[in-house]
Amino acid sequence: MLRSIQEQVLESFHYLHCHPEISWEEANTTNYIGQLLEKNGCKVVKFDDCTGVIGEYGKFDSDLPIVGIRADMDALWQEVDGTFQPNHSCGHDAHMSIVLGVLWKLQKTDSIKDKVAIKFIFQPAEENGTGALKMVEKNVIHNVDYLYGIHLRPVQETAPGRATPVIVHGATKMYDVEILGEDAHGARPHLNHNAIEVAAQILNMISQIHLDPRIPHSVKMTKIQAGGKNTNIIPGNGSFSLDLRAQNNELMDKLEVKVNDIFQSMRHLYDLDINVTHIDGIVAAVTNEEATDIMRKSIIETLGEENLDKPLVTPGGDDFHFYTVKKPTLKASMLGLGCNLSPGLHHPNMTFDKEYLMNGVDILYRAILNTYEKK
Structure with a gap:
């Protein structure tokens, strides 16, 4: 049949x-x-x-x-x-x-x-x-x-x-980023830059990116890792991931410029290595x-x-x-x-x-x- x-x-x-x-x-x-x-x-x-x-x-x-x-x-x-x-x-x-x-x-x-x-x-x-x-x-x-x-x-x-x-x-970009510094004792925060605070400052700065409001777009931190088992160590190293969205490819290009400008500013401010280790993306x-x-x-x-x-x-x-x-x-x-x-x-x-x-x-x-x- x-x-x-x-x-x-x-x-x-x-x-x-x-x-x-x-x-x-x-x-x-x-x-x-x-x-x-x-x-x-x-x-x-x-x-x-x-x-x-x-x-x-x-x-x-x-x-x-x-x-x-x-x-x-x-x-x-x-x-x-x-x-x-x-x-x-x-x-x-x-x-x-x-x-x-x-x-x-x-x-x-x-x-x-x-x-x-x-x-x-x-x-x-x-x-x-x-x-x-x-x-x-x-x-x-x-x-x-x-x-x-x-x-x-x-x-x-x-x-x-x-x-x-x-x-x-829409277009999507996914960034993996690492912060490379040195650890310090919890009693001596002046001896290093806390990777958690650096990532938090980056998070605050990306939330203040303002592009054409008529075109949907967003940037979010979707993962952050820093520190180990000891709570009396200030971590100098860390990693985080960002998810970028824009409804067209032209706005995505502008969004990426803004994000990378933030990374560059943080490198100069803290004299740290902030390295983008991987980028995936899909075009609009x-x-x-x-x-x-x-x-x-x-x-x-x-x-x-x-x-x-x-x-x-x-x-x-x-x-x-x-x-x-x-x-x-x-x-x-x-x-x-x-x-x-x-x-x-x-x-x-x-x-x-x-x-x-x-x-x-x-x-x-x-x-x-x-x-x-x-x-």
Whole structure:
């Protein structure tokens, strides 16, 4: 008996949900997806030095535009019921299942394989912001003209049964910083600079950064470590982390200048080494009106105009936007899917209604057809 597309999507979701793997360790996920892609008529591409898998479906030796459909693969490492473990609390298991559903739906459409050129991009390591850059390095998008992604949205942002044609993510930067000094006796505070007080002064100074109030932005100290087991030692060494957010890339550049100016001022003031040891980051969304219009039309055709939301502006981030920054001619949009997701993304017990997975499949399928109709 042939299974319906919905049954296949739910089956793949259940498997992926029960076999989560963290960033750059998605080996089983890569093999599982690769087997399904090959079984369902795709040319499969894997990589020798990293996880991730690409499926090419359709006619690539023609002048057809190439449409990429991207799904992120990795889970988070977090505490669940008292135990740290991989956990799909950001919905990547759903994203992969939806994109597989698009492939299965294409197969059920008569003669479509000769009329499309679809690149299914199952990308690793979105959670640490490095997977998309690796795919760019691997030339995955060098010949892609349109790129569509999808992300489940919390119920606070997008109501169940509704969808937004584009998610306008903000930029994120994460700094790890060390303070290098010397310890001193608790009775002699004049002999060193207390790393805790230095970090506290930096915290106070970053809270006084004021940029354009019309554009959301923030800087927070999210971790601080200093001192040891003895309470009568004034610590000279310490470390801290900062989380920087800005709604566009231009403001993020200004925010970073301000933060680094503070570090430089503190170095001069205390004659200390304050070293930035690591920076991670994700760029803000660079939107494309044509791709957004295609997704908007596809939502209306699938769910009805009454269930179309406006573009969603969110301070969260996604490395999907590295694709458009690295290839400015790429026309891309990320679909935001309402699915009764609660309590929120990255909550260890995040849940959503599985019945809405097929909305994602149907909208992305329509986006593919609408893209080729425009041509």
